[in-house]
Amino acid sequence: MAIILGIESSCDETAAALVTSERHILAHKLAGQEEAHRPFGGVVPEIAARAHVDALEPLIAAALDEAGLELADVDAIAATAGPGLIGGVMVGLVTAKALALAAGKPLIAVNHLEGHALTPRLADPALCFPYLLLLVSGGHCQLLLVEGVGRYKRLATTIDDAAGEAFDKTAKLLGLGFPGGPAVERAAALGDPKAVKLPRPLLGSAEPHFSFAGLKSAVLRARDAQTHSAEDIAAGFQQAVIDCLIDRTKRAIAVAPGATALVVAGGVAANGPIRAALQQLAAAHDLPFSAPPLWLCTDNAAMIAWAGAERFALGLTDPLDVAARPRWPLDPEADKVRGAGVKA
Amino acid sequence: MRLADEAATLALGVRIAAVVRPGDVIALFGDLGAGKTTLSRGLLSALGLEGEAPSPTFAIVQPYVPPETRIPVAHIDLYRLDDAAEAEELGLDDLLEDHVLLIEWPERLGDALWPDALRLTLIRTDDGARCLTAAVPKAWEDRWPLT
Numbered sequence: 001m002a003i004i005l006g007i008e009s010s011c012d013e014t015a016a017a018l019v020t021s022e023r024h025i026l027a028h029k030l031a032g033q034e035e036a037h038r039p040f041g042g043v044v045p046e047i048a049a050r051a052h053v054d055a056l057e058p059l060i061a062a063a064l065d066e067a068g069l070e071l072a073d074v075d076a077i078a079a080t081a082g083p084g085l086i087g088g089v090m091v092g093l094v095t096a097k098a099l100a101l102a103a104g105k106p107l108i109a110v111n112h113l114e115g116h117a118l119t120p121r122l123a124d125p126a127l128c129f130p131y132l133l134l135l136v137s138g139g140h141c142q143l144l145l146v147e148g149v150g151r152y153k154r155l156a157t158t159i160d161d162a163a164g165e166a167f168d169k170t171a172k173l174l175g176l177g178f179p180g181g182p183a184v185e186r187a188a189a190l191g192d193p194k195a196v197k198l199p200r201p202l203l204g205s206a207e208p209h210f211s212f213a214g215l216k217s218a219v220l221r222a223r224d225a226q227t228h229s230a231e232d233i234a235a236g237f238q239q240a241v242i243d244c245l246i247d248r249t250k251r252a253i254a255v256a257p258g259a260t261a262l263v264v265a266g267g268v269a270a271n272g273p274i275r276a277a278l279q280q281l282a283a284a285h286d287l288p289f290s291a292p293p294l295w296l297c298t299d300n301a302a303m304i305a306w307a308g309a310e311r312f313a314l315g316l317t318d319p320l321d322v323a324a325r326p327r328w329p330l331d332p333e334a335d336k337v338r339g340a341g342v343k344a
Numbered sequence: 345m346r347l348a349d350e351a352a353t354l355a356l357g358v359r360i361a362a363v364v365r366p367g368d369v370i371a372l373f374g375d376l377g378a379g380k381t382t383l384s385r386g387l388l389s390a391l392g393l394e395g396e397a398p399s400p401t402f403a404i405v406q407p408y409v410p411p412e413t414r415i416p417v418a419h420i421d422l423y424r425l426d427d428a429a430e431a432e433e434l435g436l437d438d439l440l441e442d443h444v445l446l447i448e449w450p451e452r453l454g455d456a457l458w459p460d461a462l463r464l465t466l467i468r469t470d471d472g473a474r475c476l477t478a479a480v481p482k483a484w485e486d487r488w489p490l491t
Contacts, residue, residue, distance in 0.1 A: 011403070011404070047404070047431075047433040047434060048430070049433065083403070084403070085403070085405060085434070086405070086407075087434070087435060137402075138402050139401075140402075157398075158398060159396045160381065160385075160396075161399045161401070162402060165401050169376055169401075173376055173377075213381065213399070216377055217377045220468075326405065326406075336394040336396075
């Protein structure tokens with residue numbers, strides 16, 4: 001059994017965790033804001049590299065303490081090396097390098113998105129490759145075929161806004177309060193999803209991608225028309241997002257017949273109606289449905305430690321001069337998609 | 345300047361791309377849904393970006409470097425920031441050495457916004473078009489109005 005120390009500092013969170021190759025989370029420590037305030041991946045970003053520096057060392061010490069371990073007991077040290085705000089990423093990565101050098105342990109540079117992609121396997125031991133992953137958060141909206149560790153095929157991505165961002169901005173536009181995701185969900189429960197006609201960008205389109213910017217603009221127009229309640233607009237908005245997510249995921253299922261399960265991860269998976277619709281879609285295609293617990297869906301260090309454990313098991317470690325990367329696509333081979341309407 | 349639709353906003357981004365240089369700051373003012381990201385997308389695409397230019401709201405700083413784009417561009421969104429002190433932590437001055445800075449929600453910078461930034465304000469009109477106003481600093485006098 002291997003024990004991996006995971007470090008996350010790519011944008012909104014500073015966190016450290018200890019996870020074993022046997023799927024035991026021995027400790028998880030998260031700095032800063034309450035998780036409840038950031039359901040879609042963060043609304044209070046931690047910009048300051050200095051704040052990550054201040055937080056990280058005590059977090060690692062506390063994690064080791066909670067697990068009753070010394071650094072010497074750890075088998076490898078994994079840290080997010082991107083994508084993310086470069087200042088924060090460098091703090092986590094340099095800390096990991098220093099610990100790896102001092103303790104003579106291997107370093108594993110983890111792609112933050114790989115953490116999200118593999119974490120469903122931490123939560124669900126029955127989940128096998130390949131599986132279809134819908135990653136929906138404040139910063140991402142992607143459909144990935146997870147074929148194995150380090151083998152990701154991006155089937156679709158958003159060409160503009162992420163789904164969680166659309167929720168946050170809709171809440172803001174309708175004055176529904178904060179945090180945006182749950183606020184829209186609550187308002188939507190009181191509204192009529194059919195009352196306001198809102199667009200479903202790219203629905204039924206031959207191209208596989210997502211787009212939510214136009215929906216945001218339509219919410220703005222509906223608000224300014226002053227003919228409908230905020231609840232009806234919220235309900236219409238939420239239904240439009242559901243219809244888009246389902247349509248695009250259905251398309252992905254069709255082009256990935258080998259997938260063994262439909263998995264949803266990311267803060268938006270906390271939305272009840274969205275989750276229910278995806279569950280129904282999976283059932284209709286005879287696919288098992290899996291969703292990690294919410295705290296593992298939002299940014300955390302357990303997912304980095306777990307991705308580290310998966311890579312470590314395959315002997316995938318990194319040299320100490322590995323660089324931090326502000327942008328780091330999971331699938332560099334993915335088809336290029338221009339923004340809607342952009343002509344070459 | 346009146347921008348009738350999304351295509352017109354994208355086209356304006358393309359025209360700005362023709363005259364932009366590393367070290368330039370373009371500040372994009374305007375409310376949610378005003379078209380700031382659309383204009384940015386037109387600009388990035390004209391600078392050679394073939395992939396998508398997602399909203400930078402979550403990432404805050406989205407850097408693009410050659411060969412992806414002809415010159416380095418940092419697409420920045422300060423929407424999630426609370427104040428200018430936080431923005432200082434982003435190290436934008438360092439980026440400015442060789443990047444174009446394309447900044448959405450520059451209000452968050454307060455007085456720290458560079459005086460020689462090109463300030464563009466997008467406002468939605470009642471008929472759904474956009475009205476663009478430019479405050480042109482000395483550094484842009486020989487480039488604005490766009491030809």
